[in-house]
Amino acid sequence: MKGKIVAVDGSLVVAEMEDRVVQNSVGYCVRSDGTRLLSEVIRVRGQRADLQVFEETRGLRVKDPVEFEEQMLSVVLGPGLLGQIYDGLQNPLPQLASQVGYFLQPGVYINGLVSDRRWDFTPTAKEGDTVAAGDTLGTVPEGIFEHRIMVPFTAVGGYRIEKLVGAGSYTIEDPIAELVAEDGSTLPVTMQQNWPVKVPLSVARQRLMPVDPLVTRVRIVDSMFPIVRGGTYCIPGPFGAGKTVLQQITAKHAEIDIVVIAACGERAGEVVETLRDFPELIDPRTGRSLMERTIIICNTSAMPVAAREASVYTGATLAEYYRQMGLHVLLLADSTSRWAQAMREISGRLEEIPGEEAFPAYLESRIAAFYERAGALELGDGRIGTLTIGGTVSPAGGNFEEPVTQGTLKVVGAFLGLSRTRSDARRYPSIDPLDSWSKYGGIIDNEKMVRIRRLLAHGNNVRQMMTVVGEEGTSLEDFTVALKADFFDNVYLQQNAFDDVDAATTAERQQFVFDKVLEVIDLQVEATEKKQVRQAIVVATDLFRNWNYAASDSDEYKGWLEKIDQFIASKGRT
Amino acid sequence: MRKYFDTIQRIAGNVVTVSADDVAYDHLATISSARGDSLAQVIRLEESLVSLQVFAGSQGVSNNDRVRFLHKPMQVPFSENLLGRVFDGSMRPRDGRGPVNGEPLDIGSPVVNPVRRRMPDEMVETGIPMIDIFNSLVESQKLPIFSVAGEPYNELLARVGLQANADIIILGGMGLRHDDYLKFRQTFEEGGVLGRAIMFVHTAADPVVECLLVPDLCLAVGEKFALQGKRVLVLLTDMTAFSDALKEIAIIMEQIPSNRGYPGDLYTQLARRYEKAVDFDEAGSMTLLACVTMPGDDVTHPVPDNTGYITEGQFYLRNGRIEPFGSLSRLKQQVNGKTRDDHRAIMDSCIQLYALCRESREKRDMGFEMSDWDRKLLRFGTMFEERIMDLSLNLPLFDALDRCWKILAECFDPAETGIRRAIIEKHWPVPLS
Secondary structure (H helix, E strand, O other): OEEEEEEEEOOEEEEEEOOOOOOOEEEEEEOOOOOEEEEEEEEEEOOEEEEEEOOOOOOOEOOOEEEEEEEEOEEEEOOOOOOOEEOOOOOEHHHHHHHHOOEOOOOOOOOOOOOOOOEEEEEOOOOOOEEOOOOEEEEEEEOOEEEEEEOOOOOOOOEEEEEEOOOEEEOOOOOOEEEEEOOOOEEEEOOOEEEEOOOOOOOOOEEEOOOOEEOOOOHHHHHHOOEEOOOEEEEEOOOOOOHHHHHHHHHHHOOOOEEEEEEEEEOHHHHHHHHHHOOOOEEOOOOEEHHHHEEEEEEEOOOOHHHHHHHHHHHHHHHHHHHOOOOEEEEEEEOHHHHHHHHHHHHHHOOOOEOHHHOEOOHHHHHHHHHOOOEEEEOOOOOEEEEEEEEEEOOHHHOOOOHHHHHHHOOOOEEOOEOHHHHHOOOOOOEOOOOOEEOOOOOOOHHHHHHHHHHHHHHHHHHHHHHHHOOOOOOHHHHHHHHHHHHHHHHHHOOOOOOOOOOOOOHHHHHHHHHHHHHHHHOOOOOOOHHHHHHHHHHHHHHHHHHHHOOOOOHHHHHHHHHHHHHHHOOOOO | OOOEEOOEEEEEOOEEEEEOOOOEOOOEEEEEEOOEEEEEEEEEEEOOEEEEEEOOOOOOOOOOOEEEEOOOOOEEEEOHHHOOOEEOOOOOEOOOOOOOOOEEEEOOOOOEOHHHEOOOOOEEOOOOHHHHOOOOEEOOOEEEEEEOOOOOHHHHHHHHHHHOOOOEEEEEEEEEOHHHHHHHHHHHHHOOOHHHEEEEEEEOOOOHHHHHHHHHHHHHHHHHHHHOOOEEEEEEEOHHHHHHHHHHHHHHOOOOEEEOOEEOOHHHHHHHHHOOOEEEOOOOEEEEEEEEEOHHHOOOOHHHHHHHHHOOEEEEEEOOEEOOOOOEEOOHHHHOOOOOOOHHHHHHHHHHHHHHHHHHHHHHHOOOOOOHHHHHHHHHHHHHHHHHHOOOOOOOHHHHHHHHHHHHHHHOOHHHHOOOHHHHHHHOOOOOO
């Protein structure tokens, strides 16, 4: 299938085809120096195909040839994905660096998996078994996981295992099984398979209701706005409010098997931080490097815009693949606004009729379809695998009334809205405790949480009133409420992401600290003057802050706890 | 081979459309008109029609003028001889000296592979406490200065340029007033840095489109020096003028505008420039400081807004001061943990207390009674503004930290600062009770 370029406009190329073409299939625009630029068919009109080019189009000319392929834009799935750093199209960046140096040269592509590495395969099925798509044939160890080698997800109906290799060491290209369908056709199986990124990968008995809390070890999230395994959440916030830091600490500390980070159209520096940090960090739950449970998809803002659009799908597909093994996977997309902007750019070049703020009319349905790729699945053999998706949103001007934020809010299960007021006052994480919401259940008893929500709302009202009537015009009772709300904010909701201890709080510690905080809040401080109340709260805040910085069960920890207990016993008199 | 095309089909705004074959996207052409020769760049190919943006503008171009295609992208001759020189947005010397010869360098080079970037970890000390303590500048960082017309942003930029420890300084001026250009030149000359500086200056009097190339020229040259192991500081002013030029071209090309007339790819265009800031693995670095004037002092305007999402923080310059709120250096965490153990604590505590002071001021201004706590905060606020926020200060970091401790001790009890006990015990400048 061949064609010729007739127009070039930014990342959009129009080609005239000689014969048929498949929508969303891959095409290569061939520059006169022979460089082949990867592109995807995104519209077909008569004999003309519109292609989005995943590279800079500099140097392309009218009449340059285009070579089309049958297959849609796909990724390769198999052992060796974990710990990798890919660009938006699954080219491994470290290998590109050793091949072409400092810069990403257009037209240089490398397969996502290493073809000559050998893996120790152990069969779990046996010859003669009947299997279907997604069933496990055997496993290979991949870092800390048992990587399941599965029947290709594209397989339709039942198959009989005609041949299955014994335990041994194989590459991803070696045949390991031969399956025979009912109609007698054969299906050879290797340890790798391809899957088109824009098609959700979900082979399961049924989709389950996600209920199991995903502990991120960020107190305000786990306690107030919980996330569940298989759920979805979004983090909208203006620039500088701490979206990326929140995503990074989630990636580090979340209690989950695998994290896929899709850095989409964001700063290269932030990715570099993750690249350099993660291999050094030890996952306390496994004792191994964090990188062993991480895949990084990195399409930074300077990289070509079309590849940015593909990068979130690449991330989702790799995450879904590990969910098929019965693992719990978290996909962090940062930022979905950049992905939406990439759609807007392409849509503009296609001269489609624009919707609000020039975003395409299909923006909302694309966002919905993306988040719907999350979910908890009961797999063929009864195991459960989940995919949680958390996306940041970067609304223009920090105003949530814009299409991407609104389109996202409709489809997610939790909304962690970041507030500029809070970040300006260095109250991190700057998740707004009054505006945010979650539809999921968390680790703190709901009744207690309702009381805290009331306290925060009440305290906020009093604060607002106080700016009008002043401190002297506020009753002692109201004043105390406002200070207690501040106290909760200061010692529980705020967390220092750069302190080794305070950055991550386990569920048990959260529950324990929460109850202690509640004891202080319930304390009837015997005071006749506002000064006394303030003094008591200052002391309590100081005690709890120091306690938060002390490692669990250390002597320091016990010391501060003792002082807090004394404080409570003395009813705040100091 | 010289090939001329005489069939200009359309002249609209600064875009000229000609029919021609065998022309590559993004490559250059020259248009010879009664006004002289001008460079032009291919910005769209459609069958045999080629749209060119004309850097000198289309005024005076006639439909039978000659267009010659150069069959190469925009290039800049690279050599050491660039140092000390001044050019305009089309690479013509502005200092009355002859052109520079050197190795031709394509502008708009490919993206740096993230795995070949280093984690930046070198602090750039500026002697300005509002930068050094609260928002440290880090080598390879890209930071904008958000400001409004009338503020001394160019002065600040020049001053950072003078004091920062960089091997090479590259200034890119876009829409610069001629006086400002002369002032930069004078400052650099007097500061003795002109010999290691290169200036690409587009003034407000020059054709608008010419300013589009200024950032690319600066960054291409800077990148090459960085690859040779140099530590480069690029100063750009004003990126809003650059964005407005982008807008102009996009509208003429009938692109659908996304927000206040700016093209949908504004973010991408800006990111491609800002992301050139880099710390190369086993080579030099390029740090980028850019002025962005905010029309109407509105940070939600598309230019500052998109910029804020790309850059690693921002400084707000208002009333001649770097605002403590909103100003942010995202990379400061990479460096301020290893300066001195109290650096972060001072940084957090002073800002939180200063925020509270602002609330107390509001209360006071509305005529409410001040509590003891309010009075403490007010006292702190005044001292902080006078002794720390002043932009004309030139203090080494440790002295500035000590000065903060002194102010805190003069105003508060240790527990009121919110600083953890261990740090207080070590640094509180007066004996603890």
